[in-house]
Amino acid sequence: MGKVKVGIIGAGRIGKIHADHLMKMNEVEVVAMSDIFCGPELQTWCSARNIERIYANSDDLIGSPDIDAVFICSSTDTHVPLIEQAAQAGKHVFCEKPVSMDLASTGRALEAVRQAGIQLQVGFNRRFDHNFMRLREHVQNGTIGDPHVIKITSRDPSPPHPDYVKVSGGIFMDMMIHDFDMARFISGSEIEEVYATGNVLINPLFSQYGDVDTAIVTLRFANGALGFIDNSRQAVYGYDQRVEVFGSQGNASVTNDYPNTVVISTAEGVTRDKPLHFFLERYEQAYRDEVHAFIESILNQTPLSVNGNDGLQAERAALAAKWSLHYGRPVRLDEIHGLSE
Amino acid sequence: MGKVKVGIIGAGRIGKIHADHLMKMNEVEVVAMSDIFCGPELQTWCSARNIERIYANSDDLIGSPDIDAVFICSSTDTHVPLIEQAAQAGKHVFCEKPVSMDLASTGRALEAVRQAGIQLQVGFNRRFDHNFMRLREHVQNGTIGDPHVIKITSRDPSPPHPDYVKVSGGIFMDMMIHDFDMARFISGSEIEEVYATGNVLINPLFSQYGDVDTAIVTLRFANGALGFIDNSRQAVYGYDQRVEVFGSQGNASVTNDYPNTVVISTAEGVTRDKPLHFFLERYEQAYRDEVHAFIESILNQTPLSVNGNDGLQAERAALAAKWSLHYGRPVRLDEIHGLSE
């Protein structure tokens, strides 16, 4: 196999980020993008990068015989049909999270992938973050013994646009899904039960859609470990992404990344700059490395480090949390079958 | 009022610590101690401190007309009768936590205190810790806006003696009760609901007594804030006592205290010594300051900074957590009335 020829479906922010990372790889050629809004802005953007083909319709992109792999960066409701279509066309797929908002659909997508024998990577970029990778290495090496308690804090600097809140699928499916995946990644164990509580403390808008802006979820893992995740839609000091694993032989913690190490001491106190502002800054390296890993797996025919089942399991936990919040009781993940949202 | 004359009931470790702190205060005279084991060891200990009177029976101590205040440092089951007795005798009382293990008894003790018009301070020493006091100051000053999420981590370096586990009242009443009080202290709000989960991950012994050694509790506060507490009976790196408050205008966190600031960088990594080992080291200043505060309140007839109701509310939360763990569902604190353990 020579270069991997890639097409990108969805030219929003994340589609463009992936394109830019892919274009810096010698092993890759980005040959096409598709977007339902394929106006002059996108043409300028593509021509500056020598991306020659722009499609208004993803069918044309998936139908291109020269394309080896597609990146699905369009809205969530399009993911499953696009995966099925790509699978049938024999293209490998990188799909943004979540695969879908109901397990039955995600299941269908995974089945299509299985039958076609293609590779499907889900965009859990945080698995590739330098801090979390090192943390997991320590857990796997036994540095801290058996994990007893996993703690994940994940807060955004500011809430998404109201239009997005409406279609986001709610805090568990949209935001905490990353943390459910992180919990599985770090613990090396499946989540068996969740208990969710939450509140609307930032913006009443969230109530309108039956959503919360602040949420806490307690986890029980198959290996006996316990855990919790806390999410907030608004941390005024910036993106707050921390994980801690407490185990029989010690504790391992990851704190935020900062733009610099300057510390200022004055008569008022001792100060440093805020952490890196949001996911584009904090996870720049992770976004780059996840597409590298995907391309490497395709070229070398090696297993993906995050696959369709990882997408499915995180969705299952998100749905269980949603149900738990609704019914006010702990919910076992095996209660969550093919049910829709 | 001249010096406050104090008698100490229970000459175990904590009784002796209080005695030593009291004896360094100019405003106090420690005139007597009582302990059911009042052998030569205690006599030597007392005579080295010029504490002249040692009683085998606490009745004699409480009955001494010259004593203004008693410190109740004996086993938990003796607390309520001793408080009642002291109240009737018109002595102010400092009582170790918990007041009792059932709300009805604690209620009786509080009623006796109220009728006698004496002061009752409960030994929630952590309220006086320099770190937590500063944290609370920030919360009260509005530095971080309205509290949204309170996170408390509290881990002991090693489990208590098996004999103690049996009578401890369980992890919620024995250990997490401090954290329930901390949650109220820091948030400035009442706990309305708890959900508890836990496991036996350190020593099967805990199972024998229906107890767990690792526990997580989710909290909902009256002011809308959420919270959680995680406890472990064994952190091999020492006493782990941290609190974090996330709010609408920022985040405030307290980390552990360390014995020194030395940082060593070698070919193997960058290292520092472990945190202060256990409560005697970490809370030395807090133990001193809580007895100072008690004496000051008595002398100046000012309100106590931690009173009987604080004891009651923390017990209520502990019982709710116990119930929650047992029934596997969230429990509202108003479900917890005068019920026994």
Place this chain on the structure above:
Amino acid sequence: MGKVKVGIIGAGRIGKIHADHLMKMNEVEVVAMSDIFCGPELQTWCSARNIERIYANSDDLIGSPDIDAVFICSSTDTHVPLIEQAAQAGKHVFCEKPVSMDLASTGRALEAVRQAGIQLQVGFNRRFDHNFMRLREHVQNGTIGDPHVIKITSRDPSPPHPDYVKVSGGIFMDMMIHDFDMARFISGSEIEEVYATGNVLINPLFSQYGDVDTAIVTLRFANGALGFIDNSRQAVYGYDQRVEVFGSQGNASVTNDYPNTVVISTAEGVTRDKPLHFFLERYEQAYRDEVHAFIESILNQTPLSVNGNDGLQAERAALAAKWSLHYGRPVRLDEIHGLSE
């Protein structure tokens, strides 16, 4: 002006780093490299990057009419003649530090640059480091008032190869020259006097060449500030690059960058990984940004952020330090004229 066409003289490690950074810039085309060793390894390297022209002789590269700018990454003794030659050919120059090891030669190079009206940037990459840039911003903004004391620590993880020690020009000209530049950059003032002391504590080899492997230099600045720099050729824990500025209104300090934020607490202590190992890791961003800045200045005809005079002044300080170590007395920089090494 369209793209800046660049030729790189010297295909060692640093020449290749610059080439890779330049090739990721849309505004740049790397059209040629030259190296006296231009064998198959270099051809492979260049062909993987589509760099078509490889010269054995830098004359051919400088003589190419299509080249706008040359990067001089060859050995120090070649710098001045190459700068003169490039200046006469009207090419802008990016030259690695030091320009030369005697002020007379450096002066000739600067004069050639002045007469030709070209731009000359000296490779003081650390000025572009995110930490030091932020530090300087604080100093310039007056965050810490007037600078009183500048402290610079700079230690390499391991000594250079013995062959290099011989021709390095000594610790002041080879290594501390970066710190002299940093001192000027951060203080915003000229160094007026230095006092150097040093010792051979790591490897006796350094003695053979009249060099030291551990050195401390005290600085006096024109604005009254004081400073010192300490250098070591071997810090077993990795690259140690710290700066601190103490001023009338406070203190600003920069510590090292680390590969991750993971902190491990075990029964043995609290540990994190070592700092980024060496200049390639620590200054990756700075290397990228210095070539960006150079290209931007050429394209926009704006002043360089580090120019030939900066090279000259740092060399002057390095020579003064060398003299100070030799004579065992403080040396004023105005004692150091066109003298040779």
Place this chain on the structure above:
Amino acid sequence: MGKVKVGIIGAGRIGKIHADHLMKMNEVEVVAMSDIFCGPELQTWCSARNIERIYANSDDLIGSPDIDAVFICSSTDTHVPLIEQAAQAGKHVFCEKPVSMDLASTGRALEAVRQAGIQLQVGFNRRFDHNFMRLREHVQNGTIGDPHVIKITSRDPSPPHPDYVKVSGGIFMDMMIHDFDMARFISGSEIEEVYATGNVLINPLFSQYGDVDTAIVTLRFANGALGFIDNSRQAVYGYDQRVEVFGSQGNASVTNDYPNTVVISTAEGVTRDKPLHFFLERYEQAYRDEVHAFIESILNQTPLSVNGNDGLQAERAALAAKWSLHYGRPVRLDEIHGLSE
């Protein structure tokens, strides 16, 4: 020997601190204080502590047969005659630093001590600081190999009263003398040569007395190590007391102590409180432990951990630094004999 009976000469701030620490020791009885100003304030202070004897004249105190040890906390010019007098009277002596401002006088005091066979401890309290003790332990254990570079930063929060500046003996003898002692303590080696530079950057008043308010001193040690000390009379963020030792196997550093561990993150940045404000807060534990060590050595007839020779060597370094600043050249300590200030 029963209790050690102590008399304190000089009832200023430091005399009172020592008295309070001594009075909390079971092995000690503070029987007398003397001060040339022994008015009602001192009488009140003493009577609150049951110190019965107050002398206007130190002769009376030293002449008291029941006194075992005297603490000399009066002005520096009185130290040597008082040591001689106490030695003749067979009293052990704890003397504040410096012993005197000229080596001849200090030498006389040490000779008197030697002839009388008494113990003389000099008040280098920082040797007892928990951080510096741990640092030294690491150096002695070989954790960081052979010391190569010792770095000491020592800054006061604000300059002393102008009246004091006049008689202080200058920054080297008054302030940096602590750091010279620290350098010897940590390195385990003698200082052989110093080079001093300094400036008046804070208050022109210092110039009037031929003094500087900002000073840097380079050190060469007998074991080949190098070092430097920087002092400032005014760090607006509080007392800045840091030490770093770089060695063949690593680096060990001590940073400041802080009043609490609270860290606040807001939209403006990440902040903590300033370090402990001044020596009374930072060295409270060290002040307590130095008098404990003195009393223990007397009771157990064990060697002092800081003795008269330590006082002498630090003074020698301070005088060498003064000379170096004056003559603008490095000064070897063996150039500094019995010379007066």
